[in-house]
Amino acid sequence: MDLYKPAAEPLPRSRPPAPPARQASPEGRLAVAIRVPVRIVVLVLVVPVRMGWDALVFGGRVLNDAVLGPLGRALPRLGRALFVRPSVGLWRYVVVPVGRALARLGNVLVVVPLVRVHRYVLTPLGHALAWAGRGVGSASAWVYARVLTPAGHGALWVLKGLGAVLAAVGTGVSTAVARLLRYLVVVPAVWLYQWVLAPAGRAAVWCARGLLWLVGTIVTGVGGALYWIARVLFVLPALAVRRRVLAPVGRVLAVIGREVWDALGHAWRIAGHVSLAVGRFLATLFRWVLVEPARWVHRSVLAPAGRFIGDTVLRPAAEAARGAGRAARQALASARESARRARADVRRLLSGEPREPRLVSRREPTGRETRTLGSSTTALTKD
Template sequence: MDLHKPPPRQPEGCLVVAIRMPVRIVVLVLVVPVRMVWDALVAAGRLLRDTVLGPLGRALLRAAEVLFVWPLVGLWRYVLVPGGRALAWLWAVLVVVPARWIHRRVLTPAGRAVAWLARYLLVVPALWLYTRVLAPAGRAVAWGVRGLGALLGLLATGVGLALYWAGRVLLVLPGLVLWRWVLMPVGRVLAVVAREVGEALGHAWRVAGHLSRAVGRVLGTLFRWIVVVPVRWAYRTVLTPVGHFVRDAVLRPAAEAARAVGRVTRQALSAARDTARQARADLRRALFGGGGEPAAVDRREPQGPAARTLGSSTTALTKD
């Protein structure tokens, strides 16, 4: 047994049937563009949220944490809390303890003496005045006020009854007739129209959703076949071979030529530096005598005994 089954609908009249189809057609025509625009905005909003707003929000949150939260936590932990404890200790030492001593040693005895004086100078005379004078006068005034209130109540009751019957005859009965014979039938018709419009809006919104999704799938398929697939084919079949050819035929030879030119340039510069250094040494010896500096040695070469060769006399075959 299905406990959630909706109750059967009541039989509908010809007015409902005559209103339903035109309203649904008009609402469907009006709602379909709105639903398509809504779906497009939702897709754009999700894309914007995932690509821009989400990372930007996380970055702003991290920056706010670094710029505000950590300084405030440090200020609270290392400045305000110790300062508050120091101020509380100073308040207790400078204010609370002296005030407690003054209250206990000075104000409490003085307050007791004032209370005794007030009792016999104020409370006892005031109590006698209230009992002997004010209470009888108040009872008399209260009796008079009660009588006046009863009289005014009787007058208000009569006036209220007159106004009630006048309002009932002049306002309530015509309003009841207007409500029963005019407003209720019109309200029923308007309720039927509003219900049908609401149901038509819901139905049109669902149909527009299906249409919008279908249009989105068609546009996505067209975009894939018109743009994505040709671009992918061009990248795989044209751009990739051309790129490989350019890399193998142009870029690599150009790089090797540039490295060769660099090596030749470095060798030429090294030879020019050695020549200039030797010319300076020769000029110094010519001007100041033979006690010049020793010949320059290329410090990039290892300093040590010459390597053994076949013509060297220190080899095992030619050693004396």
């Protein structure tokens, strides 16, 4: 029995069907025809613009770093020195003291007199007026309770009697008037509405409905005729113009606009590379024309001359100046020491020798003289 079987041959893979050949559309041919001329023209127009834009950007950065940045950092300090500190000093040393003085003056001249007038004049006067008002109120309450209330009750009883008499008379009169109005007005009005006005109204409504139907039919017919006339005269020609003229022109303009936009982007990128190369060339030219000669002059001429001047002139002058300063400081120190000793001698002659301070130990005593919790005195108060 054969345990090793030969490997099965792989099945041939079916190739995917080739995509159908794409036919070139008229729009694609138009794009290919106008692409190269448009890109050339746009590149010629965009390169100066891009170089000018890069020059403006570089000038703006230099201006910001060299002028606007330091000026912006200096303006807050200048404003603080010219406005904030004078304002703070004016507020602290002028406005606040003047305000406090005015507050004290107002308290002395206005508040204290007003408080005293309120306490010693207006308050007693108000208490007197309140007492008088309470007396007048008590008298008014007595007059109301003893005089006006009985008179009001009597007048009310009289008016109730007259109202009852007038109500009885009015009830009889109203009944008679109601019956008279029923037979003279209501019954004839109901008959007139039922047999004259209602039939006339129904006839008028029927006539109005017929007139509205006739007018609606006429308007519908005229509207349909006008719709078809407008459709034939305006809508169908407009659709034909849009389909046969505006749509192809719009597609052509869209292709031209898209190609112009792509050409602008392509030209802008190319102009960026050109502007970068020109900038690097100018930077290299500036470096070799100005920077390198200046660096050579500094390295080969100015630095050796500066070191020579420093070694031969400045350093000896600095050493001499430092020696003169040390001598002057020593002379001043000796003069101060002499003056201090002279003052001490004069003070000793006038007031005698000063007493030497006696040293006092402020530490806790040791042994039996230490402070205890049961004793009534402390170690500091003992003899």
